[in-house]
Amino acid sequence: MAIAGGNQEEEKASLGVPAMEMRWTLNDFDIGKPLGRGKFGHVYLAREKKSNQIVALKVLFKSQLKQSQVEHQLRREVEIQCHLRHPNILRLYGYFYDQSRVYLILEYAAKGELYKELQKCKYFSERRAATYIASLARALIYCHGKHVIHRDIKPENLLISMQGEVKIADFGWSVHTFSRRKTMCGTLDYLPPEMVESIEHDAGVDIWSLGVLCYEFLYGLPPFEAKQHSDTYRRIVKVDLKFPPIPIVSSAAKDLISQMLVKDSSKRLALHKVLEHPWIVQNADPSGIYRAG
Numbered sequence: 001m002a003i004a005g006g007n008q009e010e011e012k013a014s015l016g017v018p019a020m021e022m023r024w025t026l027n028d029f030d031i032g033k034p035l036g037r038g039k040f041g042h043v044y045l046a047r048e049k050k051s052n053q054i055v056a057l058k059v060l061f062k063s064q065l066k067q068s069q070v071e072h073q074l075r076r077e078v079e080i081q082c083h084l085r086h087p088n089i090l091r092l093y094g095y096f097y098d099q100s101r102v103y104l105i106l107e108y109a110a111k112g113e114l115y116k117e118l119q120k121c122k123y124f125s126e127r128r129a130a131t132y133i134a135s136l137a138r139a140l141i142y143c144h145g146k147h148v149i150h151r152d153i154k155p156e157n158l159l160i161s162m163q164g165e166v167k168i169a170d171f172g173w174s175v176h177t178f179s180r181r182k183t184m185c186g187t188l189d190y191l192p193p194e195m196v197e198s199i200e201h202d203a204g205v206d207i208w209s210l211g212v213l214c215y216e217f218l219y220g221l222p223p224f225e226a227k228q229h230s231d232t233y234r235r236i237v238k239v240d241l242k243f244p245p246i247p248i249v250s251s252a253a254k255d256l257i258s259q260m261l262v263k264d265s266s267k268r269l270a271l272h273k274v275l276e277h278p279w280i281v282q283n284a285d286p287s288g289i290y291r292a293g
């Protein structure tokens, strides 16, 4: 495992590359089939030549990053995700760039994107949904413990490993609240209540998203979906939460969703309490691995 563990300089040194030449380049990889397509570029299966390690290589076009003014977001993602080590968080091993592109070296998730699985089966069994929600709660507890808030938890940002574990990917919208708090320390005196509160309650964003995700896993659609964007907005603000009669979902699952989708972020069920909720305890596979059948 040449790529896993340690930083890029160490890895390259351990591969016997001269100390002065430390960066990854495209030549270090054999490129395979495309795995996915996104707004900013494509993802390819790739193999690091010296170690034979299989990875996913995300290719981003600098011109598009510049045009959308998200370079700082990408830098933040790399800084944050490089330091996260959790079985339910997709590893970011490193990055490199050339004239026109930026490349992210990512852990390969063999079973691909979760939203495609959801499309295929319409909705998940309670066992499968609970296993994923418990794994995601553990990953988010880990992130929040490091003062990292993902802020963009949705099926498109979740991948499934060969073993069937769920992995959070794409930290492009994440923030590191600790550094924000530190930089704000001296000026706190001048902040209005909504900003002071937002610093402490930001983590509640991920609990809300987990509630939306739990609903979507069980019903196949997000809870506040509407034809018009403005209607979705209204339904979210009102927390207009309805549970359709079909598919049949247990009252324990509905209870958990109702406790996460609470308007006041400080009143949302804390993530460690999500793990203790009867629906999770009774349905989630403790290994975090969903096995079909």
Ligand code: AK7
Pocket (backbone or CB within 6 Å): 035, 036, 040, 043, 056, 058, 060, 065, 070, 071, 072, 073, 074, 075, 077, 090, 104, 106, 107, 108, 109, 110, 111, 112, 113, 159, 169, 170, 171, 172, 173
């Ligand atoms: N089977 C993108 C655009 C703009 C970003 O895309 C940030 C990512 C992980 C990703 C998953 C890649 C492994 C796969 C698979 C697949 Br399919 N990976 N196995 N797909 N991390 S995509 N990050 N970041 C991103 C920005 C920003 F500039 F706005 F921040």
